[in-house]
Every structure is written in structure tokens, then in C-alpha cells.
Amino acid sequence: MSDATYTVAVRALCEFTAKQGDLDLRFTPAPTAQEGIAGHALVASRRGADYQSEISLAGQFEHLLVRGRADGWDPARNQLEEVKTFRGDLARMPANHRHLHWAQVKVYGHLLCQKMGLSEVRLALIYFDIVDKRETVISEQYDAEALRQSFEDQCRQFLDWAEQELAHRQSRDRALGSLRFPHAEFRSGQRPLAEAVYKAARGGRCLAAQAPTGIGKTVGTLFPLLKAAPTAKLDKLFFLTAKTSGRRVALQALTRIRSMDSSMPLRIIELVARDKACEHPDKACHGESCPLAKGFYDRLPQARQAALDLEFLDKQALRRVASEHQVCPYYLGHELVRWCDVAVGDFNYYFDSSAMLHSLTVANQWRSGVLVDEAHNLLERARKMYTAELERAAFKALRRSAPAVLKKTLDGVNRCWNELLKNQDVSYQVYDSVPAKFIAALQRAVAAIIDFQTENPTHADSSLQRFYFDALHFLHIAELFDSHSLFDITVPATAAGGGFGKASVLCLRNVIPASFLAPRFSAAHSTTLFSATLTPSHFYSDTLGLPADSVWIDVESPFRPEQLAVHVARRISTRYQHREASLLPMVELMAGQYGRQPGNYLVFLSSFDYLQQVASLFKSRHPDIPMWEQARQMNEDERETFLQRFTETGRGFGFAVLGGAFAEGIDLPGQRLIGAFIATLGLPQINPANEQIRQRMAAAFGGGYDYAYLYPGIRKVVQAAGRVIRTQDDQGVVYLMDDRFDRPQVRSLLPKWWRVTALEEG
Numbered sequence: 029m030s031d032a033t034y035t036v037a038v039r040a041l042c043e044f045t046a047k048q049g050d051l052d053l054r055f056t057p058a059p060t061a062q063e064g065i066a067g068h069a070l071v072a073s074r075r076g077a078d079y080q081s082e083i084s085l086a087g088q089f090e091h092l093l094v095r096g097r098a099d100g101w102d103p104a105r106n107q108l109e110e111v112k113t114f115r116g117d118l119a120r121m122p123a124n125h126r127h128l129h130w131a132q133v134k135v136y137g138h139l140l141c142q143k144m145g146l147s148e149v150r151l152a153l154i155y156f157d158i159v160d161k162r163e164t165v166i167s168e169q170y171d172a173e174a175l176r177q178s179f180e181d182q183c184r185q186f187l188d189w190a191e192q193e194l195a196h197r198q199s200r201d202r203a204l205g206s207l208r209f210p211h212a213e214f215r216s217g218q219r220p221l222a223e224a225v226y227k228a229a230r231g232g233r234c235l236a237a238q239a240p241t242g243i244g245k246t247v248g249t250l251f252p253l254l255k256a257a258p259t260a261k262l263d264k265l266f267f268l269t270a271k272t273s274g275r276r277v278a279l280q281a282l283t284r285i286r287s288m289d290s291s292m293p294l295r296i297i298e299l300v301a302r303d304k305a306c307e308h309p310d311k312a313c314h315g316e317s318c319p320l321a322k323g324f325y326d327r328l329p330q331a332r333q334a335a336l337d338l339e340f341l342d343k344q345a346l347r348r349v350a351s352e353h354q355v356c357p358y359y360l361g362h363e364l365v366r367w368c369d370v371a372v373g374d375f376n377y378y379f380d381s382s383a384m385l386h387s388l389t390v391a392n393q394w395r396s397g398v399l400v401d402e403a404h405n406l407l408e409r410a411r412k413m414y415t416a417e418l419e420r421a422a423f424k425a426l427r428r429s430a431p432a433v434l435k436k437t438l439d440g441v442n443r444c445w446n447e448l449l450k451n452q453d454v455s456y457q458v459y460d461s462v463p464a465k466f467i468a469a470l471q472r473a474v475a476a477i478i479d480f481q482t483e484n485p486t487h488a489d490s491s492l493q494r495f496y497f498d499a500l501h502f503l504h505i506a507e508l509f510d511s512h513s514l515f516d517i518t519v520p521a522t523a524a525g526g527g528f529g530k531a532s533v534l535c536l537r538n539v540i541p542a543s544f545l546a547p548r549f550s551a552a553h554s555t556t557l558f559s560a561t562l563t564p565s566h567f568y569s570d571t572l573g574l575p576a577d578s579v580w581i582d583v584e585s586p587f588r589p590e591q592l593a594v595h596v597a598r599r600i601s602t603r604y605q606h607r608e609a610s611l612l613p614m615v616e617l618m619a620g621q622y623g624r625q626p627g628n629y630l631v632f633l634s635s636f637d638y639l640q641q642v643a644s645l646f647k648s649r650h651p652d653i654p655m656w657e658q659a660r661q662m663n664e665d666e667r668e669t670f671l672q673r674f675t676e677t678g679r680g681f682g683f684a685v686l687g688g689a690f691a692e693g694i695d696l697p698g699q700r701l702i703g704a705f706i707a708t709l710g711l712p713q714i715n716p717a718n719e720q721i722r723q724r725m726a727a728a729f730g731g732g733y734d735y736a737y738l739y740p741g742i743r744k745v746v747q748a749a750g751r752v753i754r755t756q757d758d759q760g761v762v763y764l765m766d767d768r769f770d771r772p773q774v775r776s777l778l779p780k781w782w783r784v785t786a787l788e789e790g
């Protein structure tokens with residue numbers, strides 16, 4: 029082994045050496061991270077004044093440095109405590125979980141004896157029930173010598189692996205240090221972007237980069253981050269995307285970068301959602317139900333080694349290895365993240381409330397470099413991550429089909445739900461707080477479902493499962509409830525009236541995710557958020573909680589103003605009350621442009637209703653011009669068919685919805701798309717929920733209307749218009765169909781390189 033030291037967290041060491049048997053998620057998912065933190069704090073508060081919480085401990089064995097934080101030490105009783113929160117019946121905790129807990133507390137025991145010079149210590153596992161707040165203590169006296177031997181045994185089991193990892197890291201960093209750019213030259217704008225990413229990674233800063241489409245942002249961010257990894261001492265790189273297509277592009281870029289050095293030892297993993305990776309969707313994730321969970325940890329070492337030998341682990345490769353070793357591909361992926369250099373996955377792997385990449389970063393004290401692709405989507409996505417809903421209709425159906433043993437607790441939830449609705453006589457109402465009685469009833473229901481599932485491991489009931497996860501999420505989000513969110517109840521009245529309550533939806537609606545995201549940015553060594561639309565910067569900075577010292581860059585567009593004629597049709601108003609009157613002028617504007625320059629155009633409307641009105645008038649007045657429409661729910665094939673109409677020699681109009689599937693992330697270069705017509709400012713609909721958002725935004729940041737309506741709307745418009753010019757050879761036209769595009773404030777939100785002219789006749 030080399031002289032370098034390999035550092036490993038206590039938890040990671042024990043998970044490597046002491047995990048055995050089945051994968052079993054019946055016990056572990058119940059307490060949320062927040063419940064865990066609160067449970068630990070409560071246990072600590074019950075101890076004496078001398079009690080020491082969160083003691084940092086470290087110890088070395090040969091070239092291995094083991095470190096971690098023990099939960100608590102009571103010096104008066106010389107008792108070292110490891111606290112584990114749980115929900116349900118402790119007797120049902122799988123034996124392999126207990127085995128792992130003992131392994132951890134014994135390592136801490138050794139490190140504490142060493143630090144304090146103790147000859148013995150009492151080790152205690154404190155199991156804390158988060159529902160009834162009771163502690164079950166299992167303790168044993170150990171002498172320091174026995175703990176030392178146990179520690180060294182664990183370390184010995186890990187040393188070979190640590191040596192392999194050290195060698196990998198050294199050769200990885202050597203190769204990355206001399207990495208060459210994977211193309212003959214940088215594209216226009218790509219170099220300043222790459223330089224900014226490199227500097228941010230070296231300086232440990234957060235960077236927000238507005239960079240136009242077409243400059244190669246994926247390579248332009250991945251390459252400099254990889255290049256900076258050795259000097260910035262980055263352990264991990266995360267490329268996070270909002271869409272599957274973004275993952276694909278990132279994996280292609282990484283393949284290209286790796287191809288520059290055939291011997292480059294770079295381990296890359298694609299993280300796929302559970303429903304896309306699961307081989308047995310009808311089963312539950314434990315050994316009594318799923319064969320790929322049975323003996324998972326016993327077969328994991330071989331699967332892990334085989335996977336890492338491959339290095340490039342996209343969905344297909346991971347599935348192959350998992351199948352060869354008969355382990356679950358989804359959870360194999362989770363295990364491998366620890367040992368990979370680059371993870372490519374959805375935003376939620378780092379930003380949601382129990383995000384794996386974030387927890388691993390914190391637990392292992394990794395220096396992580398994070399890239400956030402299409403970052404303008406993060407606000408909406410983060411709101412969803414921190415929002416929870418419960419639907420009455422689904423709950424009622426569950427009550428009818430649920431096993432009899434659950435009836436009592438579900439009835440309890442139902443009674444509390446009825447009480448919530450008693451005083452509501454409007455269809456939408458916001459409340460100041462989440463009623464404690466309802467939460468308590470929901471907690472009891474969740475505990476009962478856990479017990480039921482543990483007793484009936486093979487009982488498959490998807491509606492029960494769904495309610496269980498929805499309820500857990502609701503409870504978790506309720507704990508976090510604050511002024512960043514609303515608690516609202518929607519009770520749509522039936523057409524006949526009097527239907528209140530039947531279809532009610534309880535929603536904990538996050539409005540400003542900044543306080544949830546800010547710790548994510550601070551946990552990363554460096555984060556780069558990039559997108560073609562991050563204007564205005566204060567809107568994204570405020571709502572996403574970016575660090576105050578974030579660097580902002582606006583990469584100059586490689587496109588020339590002559591490439592794109594942008595016209596404001598200022599005689600058209602698309603305000604709701606003027607919709608009817610707007611139809612004919614819009615249709616004639618489109619037909620006029622087509623008459624002057626036949627080719628492929630996209631028309632963006634703010635809703636399907638509006639789309640249908642415009643499309644049907646267009647069809648009746650210009651039956652000879654080809655046209656095709658986006659439908660409400662298109663599958664992947666239908667979307668592809670829609671896009672295939674845009675050929676180099678094609679002609680006609682594709683009607684689509686602003687903010688929908690064809691308004692961003694699609695690439696129609698050259699003659700495939702020569703123009704776009706955009707009706708409305710893309711403003712979210714004015715409704716009670718959005719009005720509440722406006723008020724919260726006003727209270728937090730001042731600009732309520734701008735933050736709730738204008739900025740998100742114009743962002744959609746700019747994204748949609750961005751479909752027209754994709755390369756430096758493209759030429760095109762954009763019509764902004766609403767007089768409000770003539771306002772200076774709105775104009776200031778449009779890309780600087782656009783040359784906008786007002787159209788008198790439009």
C-alpha cells in the first residue's frame with residue numbers, strides 16, 4: 029500500500045464490513061431525517077448536564093483513518109450511546125440491522141476509549157420510538173482491549189478495498205490533471221463558461237451561469253469541473269438534470285471526454301428512478317417479497333466489484349451486472365454511488381428532503397462538485413419536492429379496500445378530515461397551521477400500516493402502499509411547515525352544489541424553497557447552476573437560496589441580432605377578456621408570415637383551450653396550410669411524431685402549449701424551424717393559490733406580482749423563442765403577440781442580443 033491515508037466514516041466502514049443478509053426497507057424508511065434529528069435532540073435533552081452530544085472521534089489503523097461522530101457520552105455513567113429512531117414495533121427490526129448498529133457503536137467505543145484513555149466503557153443502543161417518544165435501551169459493558177481488537181478486525185476487512193480505492197483515486201486524479209478538451213476547439217461562449225466553472229470549483233464558490241443554447245453547456249461545464257477535480261480535491265461530481273434527455277446528453281458528453289484517454293479510470297454512474305429500475309414492481313423491497321432483496325448484502329461484494337470493473341455504469345450496464353449477481357439494480361446503484369466519481373441523475377437526488385447524494389456528501393464529508401443543468405427548472409421542481417398532498421377520493425377508495433385491521437385508524441383519519449372541512453364553505457381556503465389532531469391521526473395510521481406490512485410481508489396492495497408513502501411525506505413536510513409554505517384545502521363543489529368534501533385535497537404547498545436548498549449549496553464544495561434563462565438574477569437568488577457570494581455570469585450569445593427578427597404585435601391583447609378578439613389578428617399574422625416565407629413554424633399558446641380556438645379558426649380560414657397540434661396527454665411516440673413533422677423541406681404550423689413539452693429542450697436546427705409565434709406573456713393563471721403565492725412573495729421579497737407571475741411567465745416565453753435559433757447559421761423570426769411586450773420592464777427581461785421591433789399592423 030502507498031503512504032497515503034484513506035479516510036473512511038465510521039458508518040461507511042461498518043456498512044461495508046458488517047452489512048449482511050437481506051435488503052429490508054420495512055423499518056428504515058419510516059422516520060424522516062427531520063424526525064431523526066428531533067429524536068436525537070430529545071434524547072440528549074433528557075440526559076444530565078455533563079452529557080456530551082455529537083462527539084467527534086477519529087482513529088487510525090495502518091493507512092486507514094476512521095472518523096465519525098458518536099451520538100452521546102454520559103461521563104458520569106461512562107456510557108457511550110448510539111441513538112436510532114424508529115417507528116413501529118421494535119421487535120420486528122431485522123436482525124441484520126441490529127448487527128450493524130452494534131458494529132457502529134463498538135467502533136465508536138474503541139475511538140472513545142482511545143481518546144479518553146478509558147480502560148472500559150458501557151455501550152448502549154438507544155432505540156427511540158418517534159411516535160410515543162419512548163426509549164428502549166440495550167447496553168453492554170466492554171473493555172478497551174476487546175474494542176480495539178474488534179476495531180482492527182473491521183479495519184483489516186476494509187484495507188484491501190481502501191488500497192484499491194486509493195490507487196484508483198491517484199490514477200483518476202493523474203488522468204484528470206492532464207485531461208484534454210474533447211473537441212478541436214471551444215465553441216463561441218463555451219470557453220468563458222468553462223473558465224468560470226473551473227474558477228468556481230477551485231475557489232469553492234457557487235456559480236450561476238446564464239449561457240445561451242447552442243454553445244455546448246454540458247461539455248462546457250463537465251470538462252472544467254473534471255479538470256479542476258485534482259487541485260480542488262473533489263471527491264465526487266454530480267451532474268443533475270430535470271429531464272431524462274438531460275441525463276442522456278451528459279452521459280454522451282462523459283463518454284466523449286473519457287474517449288480522450290482510453291485508460292482514464294473514471295467511474296460514472298447513472299441514477300435512475302425506482303419505478304424505472306425496479307425488476308419486480310409488484311413486490312415490496314424486502315427478502316420475504318422480492319428475490320432480488322433476499323441475500324442482497326451477501327451478494328453485494330461481488331456485484332460491487334464487477335460493477336466497478338466496468339467503470340461506465342449507465343442504466344443498461346447496471347441492470348446487466350445486477351442480473352448476473354441476482355441483486356436489485358436500483359439499490360445496487362445506491363451502493364455504488366459511494367465508489368463512483370461522477371453521478372448523473374435527477375435534481376431530486378441532491379435537493380429533495382431526503383436526497384441520497386446530499387446525505388452521503390454530509391455523512392462522508394465529501395468535497396462534491398455539483399452541476400445543475402437547466403437550472404431555471406429548479407424552483408418549480410424544488411417546490412414540488414417540498415409540497416405534499418392528500419386526496420380525499422383516493423383515501424376513501426382505500427378505506428373501502430383496506431384490510432379490516434386498519435379500519436379503526438383509517439376511520440380516525442377520516443373523522444379528523446371531516447372536522448377540517450366542517451367550517452369551509454369556499455372551494456379554496458388557506459389556513460395558518462396544520463391541525464395537530466389530524467397529524468396525530470395520520471401518524472397512528474402510518475404506524476398501523478407499518479405493523480400490518482411487517483406482519484403480512486407478502487400482502488401486495490398498491491393503493492395502501494401509495495397512501496402509506498403519501499402520508500409519510502405529508503407528515504414529514506408538516507414538520508417543516510413555516511412561512512415558506514401554505515396549508516390549503518381545495519374542495520371543488522360539484523356542478524349540482526353541495527359536493528364539498530367529497531373530492532377535497534389537503535395540500536402543504538411550498539412557495540419559497542430557498543431555506544431548504546440553501547444548506548444543499550453550502551454542503552457542496554462548489555455548485556454551478558446553468559441555463560439559458562436565469563433572468564433576473566435576484567429572482568433566482570432569492571427563491572433558490574443561493575449563497576450571497578455566488579458568482580453570476582452572463583455568457584455572451586454566439587448568435588448575431590441579424591439572425592433573428594423579433595416582432596412585438598402590439599395591437600394584439602391576449603388578456604383573458606380580449607381572447608376572443610385576439611384570434612383573428614393572430615391567425616392573419618401567421619398566415620401573412622407564411623405567405624411571405626413558407627416553412628416550419630411553431631405557435632405557442634398559454635393553454636389547450638386557447639390553442640384549440642386559434643387552431644380551429646386557422647384551419648377554417650387557411651385550410652391549405654398544413655398544421656398539427658399538441659394534444660393534452662401525448663406519450664413519447666406521439667411527441668416524436670409531432671416533432672417529425674418538422675423536416676428540412678417541410679411546411680406548416682405546429683400548435684403547442686407554452687411551458688409544455690415542445691417549449692423547451694427540443695432542437696430543430698436549420699430549416700426544421702424558421703419561426704415561432706408566442707401568444708401571451710406566459711403568466712401563470714390568476715387563481716386563489718397563485719394569489720397566495722403572490723402575497724408570500726411580496727412579504728418575503730417585495731415584488732409579489734413580478735415573482736409570482738411576470739418572471740416565471742417571461743422565462744417560458746424566452747425558452748419557447750429559443751427553439752428558433754439553434755446554430756450560428758440559423759435564420760428566423762419570432763412574433764411576440766401581446767402589447768405588453770412593448771413595456772420597458774418586460775423588454776428588459778428578454779435576451780440582450782435580440783433586436784426587438786414593434787409591429788404596427790399586428
Ligand code: SF4
Nearest residue numbers: 306307308313318356
Ligand atoms: S427489484 Fe424492485 S421490489 Fe425488488 S428490491 Fe429492487 S426496487 Fe424493491
